[in-house]
Amino acid sequence: MRGCVALFTLTILSGCTGVQSALDPAGREAGTIARLFWWMTIGSMIVWLGVIVLLIYSVRTRAESFTRRKARIMIVGGGVVVPVVVLTVLLLYGLAPIPAMLAPAPPGSLKIAVSGEQWWWRVHYLPPGQAPIPSANEIRLPVGEPVEFHLESPDVIHSFWIPPLGGKMDMIPGRKTRLVLTPSRTGVFRGACAEYCGASHALMAFSVVVQQREEFAAWLSHQSQPAESPQELLAIQGAHLFLANGCSACHTIRGTAAAGVVGPDLTHVGSRLSLAAGILPNDPNAFERWIGQTHDLKPEVLMPAFHMLPPEDTRALAAYLEGLK
Amino acid sequence: MRETVNKQETLWLLAFSPAIWAIHFLLSYATASVWCAKISGRDNPIDGALLAILVYTVLALAGIFVVGWLGYRRHRIGNGNLPHDDDTPEDRTRFLGFATLLLSGLSAVATTFSAFVLFFFRRC
Incomplete structure (x- = not known):
C-alpha cells in the first residue's frame, strides 16, 4: 500500500x-x-x-439548536450567496487574461x-x-x-x-x-x-x-542557405541514391534536384535534434531504422518503407542525410 | 389582482426562465459569430455585436425578473409555509411558484455570467 x-x-x-x-x-x-x-x-x-x-x-449539531433564522442564514448564505460570490470571482479571474493571450x-x-x-x-x-x-x-x-x-x-x-x-x-x-x-x-x-x-x-x-x-539569427540565416554538397565518399553515394530511389519525389533538399513537397524539407535535417517528428534520436543508426522500418516506427505514415534496399545503400543514405547540417 | 389557485396547474412557467437563459446564450453566440464572420472580420472591434448582446442581456434579465415575480406571487398564495409539501392543489401551486422563483434566480446569475464577455472581449 x-x-x-x-x-x-x-x-x-x-x-x-x-x-x-x-x-x-x-x-x-x-x-x-x-x-x-x-x-x-x-x-x-x-x-x-x-x-x-x-x-x-x-x-x-443537534437539529433543535438551529433557530429558523440561523437555518435560513445557513441555507441562503452557504447555498446561494457564497457560491455565487466565489464563482463570480473565479470566473472573472479566469476571463481576465484571455484577451491579452488572444491578441x-x-x-x-x-x-x-x-x-x-x-x-x-x-x-x-x-x-x-x-x-x-x-x-x-x-x-x-x-x-x-x-x-x-x-x-x-x-x-x-x-x-x-x-x-x-x-x-x-x-x-x-x-x-x-x-x-x-x-x-x-x-x-x-x-x-x-x-x-x-x-x-x-x-x-x-x-x-x-x-x-x-544572436544565436537564433545565426541559426535562421544558416537555415535559409541551400544544403552543402557531401564530401565523404559514402555520403556522396547517398546523395546519388537519394535521387535514384525517388526520395526526391517527396522531399526537398535545396541546392539539389530534390524538390518534392509531400514530405518534410530535409535541407538541414542533420542539424535537427530528433528525427521522424520527435520519436528518434538524430544519428545515422536512427536514419537507417527510419528508412528500412518506417511503418514499424510510425504506423500508417505516408512514407513507404525502403526495406528492399541493400544495407549498404541504406547506410549511404543515412550518412548523406546525417551530414545535412 | 391577487393570484388564485388553478386546479389545472401548468408546468410551463417553471421552464420559462431557463429557456430565456438558453435563448440568450444562443442568440449572443450566433450574433458574435455572424458579426465576426460576415461583418467586422478577424482582429477588428466587435462593438456592434457587443451592443446587441447588451440589449439581449437587459431583455433577458427583465423577462427572467417577470417570470420570477410570477413565481413569487404563487409561492405567497394564502398562508402556506415552506416546504409546500401538502397534497393539496394550493400547496402544489405554491411549490411550483417557489421552484420557478429559484430557477429564475439561477437563470439570472447564469445570464449575467454569459454577459461578462462584454467586459473582456473587444475583438473577434
Whole structure:
C-alpha cells in the first residue's frame, strides 16, 4: 500500500517539471496559465474544505439548536450567496487574461507558419522582408520576443501545443488559426499534437529550442542557405541514391534536384535534434531504422518503407542525410 | 389582482426562465459569430455585436425578473409555509411558484455570467 502511494505521488510530481510540463513555465503565456491553474486549484481546495467543515458541523449539531433564522442564514448564505460570490470571482479571474493571450503579436514580430500533417510538422519561418524559410519537426525561437504562429492543417484536426510556453491551439483543415507565444528563458522543450489525429497521433512531437537573439539569427540565416554538397565518399553515394530511389519525389533538399513537397524539407535535417517528428534520436543508426522500418516506427505514415534496399545503400543514405547540417 | 389557485396547474412557467437563459446564450453566440464572420472580420472591434448582446442581456434579465415575480406571487398564495409539501392543489401551486422563483434566480446569475464577455472581449 505504501509503495502504491509512493508510486502515485511520484507519478503526479513527475508532471511538475521537465521539457513538456505546463507547470514549469518558460514563457509569458504559460506563466499566466500556470498561475491560473494554481489559483483555481487553491480556490477549489478552499471550497471543498468549506463544504466538508459544514458537513461535519451539520452532522454533529443537534437539529433543535438551529433557530429558523440561523437555518435560513445557513441555507441562503452557504447555498446561494457564497457560491455565487466565489464563482463570480473565479470566473472573472479566469476571463481576465484571455484577451491579452488572444491578441496578435506586435507589428514586426517574427511569424512562423506551421502545418500539422499526419504525423509531422511542416514549418515555415516568415522573417519580415525575407522569403519564407522552410523547416520541419523542430521550432527555434528567440527568447523574450513575442512570436506569432499561423496554424493550419491539410488533412485532419491537429492541435499545436508547447506546454512550457503556452496554451494549445487547434489546426483545422480549411481554416487558419493563430497563437502568440513569448518565451521567457532559453532551453530545449518539447511540443506535441494535442488532438487525436489517427494511428500515429502519439508519435507526432517536435523539439523546441529557445535561444538568445544572436544565436537564433545565426541559426535562421544558416537555415535559409541551400544544403552543402557531401564530401565523404559514402555520403556522396547517398546523395546519388537519394535521387535514384525517388526520395526526391517527396522531399526537398535545396541546392539539389530534390524538390518534392509531400514530405518534410530535409535541407538541414542533420542539424535537427530528433528525427521522424520527435520519436528518434538524430544519428545515422536512427536514419537507417527510419528508412528500412518506417511503418514499424510510425504506423500508417505516408512514407513507404525502403526495406528492399541493400544495407549498404541504406547506410549511404543515412550518412548523406546525417551530414545535412 | 391577487393570484388564485388553478386546479389545472401548468408546468410551463417553471421552464420559462431557463429557456430565456438558453435563448440568450444562443442568440449572443450566433450574433458574435455572424458579426465576426460576415461583418467586422478577424482582429477588428466587435462593438456592434457587443451592443446587441447588451440589449439581449437587459431583455433577458427583465423577462427572467417577470417570470420570477410570477413565481413569487404563487409561492405567497394564502398562508402556506415552506416546504409546500401538502397534497393539496394550493400547496402544489405554491411549490411550483417557489421552484420557478429559484430557477429564475439561477437563470439570472447564469445570464449575467454569459454577459461578462462584454467586459473582456473587444475583438473577434
